[in-house]
Amino acid sequence: VQADAGRKHMIVLTDGKLPDGSFTYIDLVTRIRTLGITVSTVLLGGADDDLLREMAKQGGGSYYPTDDVTSLPR
DSSP states (O other): OOOOOSOOEEEEEEOSOOSSOOTHHHHHHHHHHHTTOEEEEEEESSSOHHHHHHHHHHTEEEEEEESOGGGSOO
């Protein structure tokens, strides 16, 4: 979908309990990044920390682990 926006950013919000836990998600984020879209991840709770950190890194975004959503940056 084409969007006329100055910045395109996707936020992945999860409890980190991914059904397969595979690094297929890294490939997907890499392809999204080639479209000019950055990707950040938010982990509520604590599960697959390494995968979400790597997704944000590959996506050119940020990684936010938290148990308290009010602590997230606006």
